Amino acid sequence: MTQVAQPETDETGGSDTPPQQPAGDGQKKPFFILYLNGEEYFAELRQLAFWVDHLLIPVYGKEVTSSAPWCPRWREHPEAIAQLHGLWLAWQSLTGPNAEVTGPAQWHRDYLGMIMDALRNPSGPFAGCKPGSHREVARPPVADDGFLDP
Template sequence: MSEFATETAYPVAPFVLCLEGEEQRVAMAGLVDWVSGLLLPVYGREVTSRSPWCPRWWEHAEAIAQLHALWLAWQELTGPNGGLTGPAMWHRDYLAPTMQTLRDPDGPFAGCRAGGHRPKTTPAVEQFPA
């Protein structure tokens, strides 16, 4: 955990959904390391039907987007320029709402269990009239 406390081993990158190829692979590797090495060991509460978590969270685009945004905020607010209140702001403004959204029973992990992933069906979208 200490490697995350001082600085990240990965460069701060643009938002992960805007990346492609090798840049996206590197960003995802950093995100996976941060989620596995810091976020879940410290903040990953027990999985229940009222607070689901998917063991294959990286297969949920919404989870990738939200967790990457959370990681970017963590880097900014807990780094050397985050100030003394940066970590408190990160907990209040970013961690709590993100985890509440992700772990909501109707959120992106609805139907997933500790032992399994359930893919979601994307809502239908009608063609916009030209």
């Protein structure tokens, strides 16, 4: 059986609810990493990296092949960060101490496979990466035609 490092709750955000950020009306709402900036972004990314590197990949990472790539520098792929952050938020909500007993099964059924399949798809964010090699994915160009200018 694989032994997984048991991180501190504050490192993994392993509470029963996703991290919260105050909304404008005083209510709290879950936040998404792509909405964060500066130190707030990097603090969240460090917590996500701890969860990915010490729980997700040791338990659920399968062999890297050309048909199922993985990049050890996943933190340099914005799409991977976004997908993994969503997966981690779902993990926190469905596996924390106050989660329903069926929460872990729901996380496996509804989130894990779909996200990992998208990330490890040969045309996904790690398409150009090979073991020992990292390459950014070429993104489609966006027109700079002034449409969004005020």
